[in-house]
Amino acid sequence: MSVVEPIAPPAPPRLLGGVRPDGRQTSLRAHLARYGPFPDDLRADELRARIVQSGLAGRGGAGFPTGTKLESVLGGRRRPVVVANGAEGEPVSSKDKALLAYVPHLVIDGAVLATRAVGARRAIVATTSVVMGQLEHALAERPPDSRVDISTVVVPERFIAGEETALVQFANGGPGLPTYTPPRPFERGVDGVPTLVLNVETLAHLALIERYGPEWFRSAGTTSEPGTALVTVSGAVSVPGVYEVELGSSFSELIAQATPDDAIRAYLVGGYFGTWVEPRSLEGALVSNADLAHRGAALGARALVALPAGACGVVETARILRYLADESARQCGPCVHGLAAVAETLEQLVRRDRRTPELGVLRRRLAQINGRGACRHPDGAVALAASALRVFADEFDRHLHGRRCTGRGRAIMPIP
Amino acid sequence: MNVAIRVNPILCDGHGLCAELFPERISLDEWGYPIIDGDPISPGLEGHARRAVDACPVVALRLERARATSRV
Numbered sequence: 215m216s217v218v219e220p221i222a223p224p225a226p227p228r229l230l231g232g233v234r235p236d237g238r239q240t241s242l243r244a245h246l247a248r249y250g251p252f253p254d255d256l257r258a259d260e261l262r263a264r265i266v267q268s269g270l271a272g273r274g275g276a277g278f279p280t281g282t283k284l285e286s287v288l289g290g291r292r293r294p295v296v297v298a299n300g301a302e303g304e305p306v307s308s309k310d311k312a313l314l315a316y317v318p319h320l321v322i323d324g325a326v327l328a329t330r331a332v333g334a335r336r337a338i339v340a341t342t343s344v345v346m347g348q349l350e351h352a353l354a355e356r357p358p359d360s361r362v363d364i365s366t367v368v369v370p371e372r373f374i375a376g377e378e379t380a381l382v383q384f385a386n387g388g389p390g391l392p393t394y395t396p397p398r399p400f401e402r403g404v405d406g407v408p409t410l411v412l413n414v415e416t417l418a419h420l421a422l423i424e425r426y427g428p429e430w431f432r433s434a435g436t437t438s439e440p441g442t443a444l445v446t447v448s449g450a451v452s453v454p455g456v457y458e459v460e461l462g463s464s465f466s467e468l469i470a471q472a473t474p475d476d477a478i479r480a481y482l483v484g485g486y487f488g489t490w491v492e493p494r495s496l497e498g499a500l501v502s503n504a505d506l507a508h509r510g511a512a513l514g515a516r517a518l519v520a521l522p523a524g525a526c527g528v529v530e531t532a533r534i535l536r537y538l539a540d541e542s543a544r545q546c547g548p549c550v551h552g553l554a555a556v557a558e559t560l561e562q563l564v565r566r567d568r569r570t571p572e573l574g575v576l577r578r579r580l581a582q583i584n585g586r587g588a589c590r591h592p593d594g595a596v597a598l599a600a601s602a603l604r605v606f607a608d609e610f611d612r613h614l615h616g617r618r619c620t621g622r623g624r625a626i627m628p629i630p
Numbered sequence: 631m632n633v634a635i636r637v638n639p640i641l642c643d644g645h646g647l648c649a650e651l652f653p654e655r656i657s658l659d660e661w662g663y664p665i666i667d668g669d670p671i672s673p674g675l676e677g678h679a680r681r682a683v684d685a686c687p688v689v690a691l692r693l694e695r696a697r698a699t700s701r702v
Contacts, residue, residue: 394638483633546639547663588640 221250274413301343301376324417390588436462450522477523484514489601526621527606532560552583670696
């Protein structure tokens with residue numbers, strides 16, 4: 215086993231501590247000064263073991279154990295490829311863009327280390343045009359590395375652009391639509407080879423685990439959800455932005471930092487792929503999947519939006535569902551027709567159309583659509599709509615019976 | 631060996647022949663797309679399942695080795 219001089223980790227925050235106050239990109243030199251040298255002499259099996267022991271789980275939204283993902287691309291006849299997923303199609307999430315714009319060398323280190331861990335020679339970093347310029351700037355700073363070829367691909371700003379199979383298809387020259395599985399990318403992906411797709415934030419944590427070790431990583435967070443994670447907070451708050459918190463830490467402390475307006479009607483937890491939750495259901499909540507599961511929510515891509523009391527949940531949900539319907543890849547009948555029908559019903563409710571079907575019809579439709587697409591896009595839309603029916607029951611009732619909407623005409627949710 | 635039916639929703643165009651030939655396990659939603667009971671198919675029904683799979687004009691159906699129960 216090779217001897218690695220232990221590098222002392224810097225003071226927290228782990229990822230965002232490297233961000234410059236003036237908003238300019240952290241140079242390679244500053245990156246190395248803060249985090250120490252690139253851990254160049256770890257063998258592939260050592261690199262993988264550190265990730266397995268760390269308990270690192272994907273930070274993109276699915277939360278799959280990263281160690282397991284690393285091992286899934288081994289053992290094939292063909293050399294794997296690494297894809298760094300910085301597509302971030304979720305409109306209310308900006309954590310990945312922040313990493314790529316401000317501290318890209320964390321992500322690039324992670325991508326290179328991932329290739330070393332699985333015997334790959336190629337890494338593709340995928341993101342939108344929003345931050346591609348900053349990424350390219352950082353890549354140009356890197357010294358040449360004969361062991362890896364790093365290329366970039368500009369993905370469209372579509373909601374499903376970051377879906378794993380869609381991203382792989384796009385990298386292969388296709389339109390960037392989800393594909394039927396099996397095969398999953400780890401079996402056959404870019405150029406038909408085993409492909410390791412990892413979110414850029416996952417790679418940033420990976421870069422630090424390889425430097426400081428799994429015990430260091432586990433010194434934050436909980437036993438089942440170790441480490442820190444980035445959370446995007448927006449909506450009716452005075453200090454919106456990307457925050458870094460320990461998993462399992464207090465939800466209210468995070469929200470307090472973002473400073474919500476006086477009266478919050480509900481929080482959207484997990485972005486447009488998440489669910490609505492009432493503030494009182496979040497009392498004592500922790501930033502962890504284990505805790506949020508009891509409250510009808512999940513971390514997902516960790517995008518939080520505060521809906522003020524002056525907005526209407528029916529109106530906002532209708533706007534989001536129409537967006538999600540429009541963002542369908544349009545490949546699967548239940549998604550194309552189902553989401554359009556749900557959006558239409560919600561819009562009928564918004565305008566208090568007398569022909570709106572009763573809510574039982576909507577509920578049955580949601581149940582019918584669920585699980586019947588090739589990807590999870592319709593499932594996310596369905597879960598969001600179902601949570602709206604629960605959380606905004608009063609507002610739905612008002613709209614159904616032609617009473618005045620509680621919203622004051624402001625649209626809160628950003629629709630691209 | 632127990633088999634189960636699975637649909638590729640991308641290939642599926644809602645022709646509906648499957649539901650006609652295998653109503654025991656396949657019904658159609660309001661837009662004509664199949665709702666499939668993914669439970670293992672008993673040997674007595676396997677013939678119907680195979681006929682439904684073969685009839686699909688876009689080859690969107692497959693019989694697979696049955697795993698846990700599911701609805702697709």
